[in-house]
Amino acid sequence: MKTPILLSRIEHIVCKLNFDWIRLAIILLLLSTFSVTTFAQNKLWDKAFGGSDNDQLSSMHLTSDGGYILGGTSRSPASGDKSEGNKGGDAGDSDYWVIKLKADGTKAWDKTLGGTGGENLTSVQQTNDGGYILIGQSESNKSGDKTEDNKGEEYTTDFWIVKLNANGTKAWDKTIGGNNYDVFPSIQQTLDGGYILGGGSYSGKSGDKSEVSKGGPDYWVVKIDAAGHKEWDNTLGGSEEDLLTSLQQTLDGGYILGGRSTSGKSGDKTDDSRDTSQSEWNKGDYWIVKIDGKGNKIWDKTFGGNRGDFLTSLQQTSDGGYILGGSSRSDISGDKTEGNKGIRDYTDYWVVKVNTDGTKAWDKTLGGNHIDVLASVQQTREGGYILGGSSRSNMGRDKSEDPRGDVTYENRYDYWVVKLQADGTEQWDKTLGGDYSDRLAVLQQTPDGNYMLGGTSEYNISGDKTEAKGGEDYWVVKVQESGKKRQTITFNPILYKTLSDSPFSLSAKSSSGLPVSFSILSGPATIKDNTVTLTGLGTVSIKASQAGNNIYNAAFEVSQVFLVEAATPFAKLWDKTFGGSFRDELSAMVATADGGYLLGGFSSSGISGDKTEATNGIWLVKINAHGAKEWNKTFGSVFIEGLSAMITTADGGYLLGGTSDSEKDYWIGKFDAMGNKVWEKAYGGKDEDDLTALIATPDAGYLLGGYSRSGKGGDKSEDSRFCDGEGCSIDYWVIKIDGNGNKIWDKTLGGNAPDFLRALITTADGGYLLGGWSGSPVSGDKSQDSRGDADYWIVKIDTDGKKVWDKTFGGNNLDELKALVTTADGGYLLGGIPNPGLVGIRAKLVGMEMGMK
Incomplete structure (x- = not known):
């Protein structure tokens, strides 16, 4: 078994993100208001270092001679810039690889260090004696440059510390670990000449670890002397997962620790989790812990929003407080005062300024329309902050430049650097990259007031990249500070x-x-x-x-x-705008019995503008016949992802429908005439289920419709129409409920390819007509072959959900049905979009007779 290269803390976060392509829709924005900016940061130079295989940079520091020390992980043999071969003797094994650069970026020397297994370097720093201290994780036993055996079971990892002399020769090494995985270590030389190191530990009391595990992985901090001998260690954690990613000695001789925690109030954690998403993957809050010089906890603080926040960097600031940086999926909630900038589930940079006692001073969210993952934050000399990470976003929101590379490349990232003023106001930003993936790991301000960026770059010379060596290379870029201000x-x-x-x-x-x-x-x-x-x-x-x-x-x-x-005989009576200070999206509207209207959608605004409640969630606005607002209500729930349908009910109230968050189930909520919640329900199987339509039924109940990936289980009484070893296809799924939300029956309809239900109507005989689009050939419930990539597919069912007939309509491309109506002659009118890849929308209408069999 080989230990994979750990690309960096960035990749550790990004690789866990799982996005549903079904939700990525084409949005045509003909009317918009937006602000964007430009800047004048100039690239001074860039350098790539690598061998013939993959080399990934994770750490970089300025050195006393004006140069730089780079550290990371390499799989390359002796080739290119790499003067030594792989220490493991196997091309799949990785080693520490350290490069000393001169001030102009040229290589002075390099050093490869490793054992017969896999090693992944996470941090390198210059020491007071002019040498260097390295740390990472290793699965090797005593071999190569490693003088001690692994402390845990086979293939588990320990912290491996290596001290180098000023010329790169090894002075000593030390293995520190327990009986399980010890991962993502950081290290800093302390005022007494020793070192503080810490990371995440899955180990129990064993080896060098003197305390039992508190839950999942815990923060594990170890103090060693100048020769590498352990002085003390401390384990800190709650009942779930706590992964330390950054630490620093503080001005008072103690230490500040930071990372990601999924724990609630338990163990050493005194605050509840802010994350309410119930996600199995992307949960977490920032968790910082202040300890004294002996490792005793002084205080701890949790910061987060409702959907997963991952701290990757922290630093004590000149005022004695702290700046925290990482990535966030959260909307306005908890400690987060700004909403997500991109499509939901994509991450933004999130920076939190903390006072000396751990209380929050301010926070700032920065991002574009796609994934933005922050790796490093530092205070600059004038009191502002420089942020660096990786971005897949296009120009817009806080990002002033488009991606450098091939936008069709799935794993494309660019370096994205953002400069903030001392109060968190954005000053400028800079995008740097080549054709493929460029992932920034670290940045520092240089003595001349400029900035040095370091990370990993794939493949060829392109864009801002003037050198390339192998598959993946270390890529360092020096960028000039701009003297001008940003404007929008x-x-x-x-x-x-x-x-x-x-x-x-x-x-x-x-x-x-x-x-x-x-x-x-x-x-x-x-x-x-x-x-x-x-x-x-x-x-x-x-x-x-x-x-x-x-x-x-x-x-x-x-x-x-x-x-x-051209002028028309219709005159506009009025128009109204409703909103708060952030993003408010209207998705449904119904006429009310009093001649007014109810508007429904999702709001990320706080109390501002027309919004009187701070909750992030479904926002209802009642207006009268003239468009004047009568009342508004915000309904926040851990269950709701968004509103997709809304109808009036016989009692004067409303039924709202959408898709639940994290679990991806159908969600409905019953509200009275004043917008107060009466009840809510969720229905789902074991996989993802998305509600798209709902209607009232003649028996005072409701029919819910959407599409489902789930097999039989939960509220779903039938298997998907097609499953294989990779999962199940997508089917129409309808649920009949009574007036109180109790399920009466459900029905699954589909073929052996994806089928997406979009509309429902009742029919004169008490049954229902379901409409959507299908990619299925003749299979399952589909009796006619596909006409193209996907077609309109309508299905008639009776009052008990049994299929009566189905019909397919389409051309030779993609045709998406969006709407169904009954016509005066007893037939139906179908409408939708043919070939949505074309710019613009035109209606496709198909007339049908009621008697179709």
């Missing part, structure tokens, strides 16, 4: 226009206060200053820009697109 443009959306609206004025402003300029990009219009004159019908695109000056960088250009239409 906010360009108000332009609603559709008619020729009678011409001329009209544009409204946009820059955060700097500098004047914004406008120009026509395309379309039947002219512009003078901020006044637009329309010259015909069609689509108009207008650009807003601000060129900057000696204080501010140029702002990124922002465009708005609008349609000039």
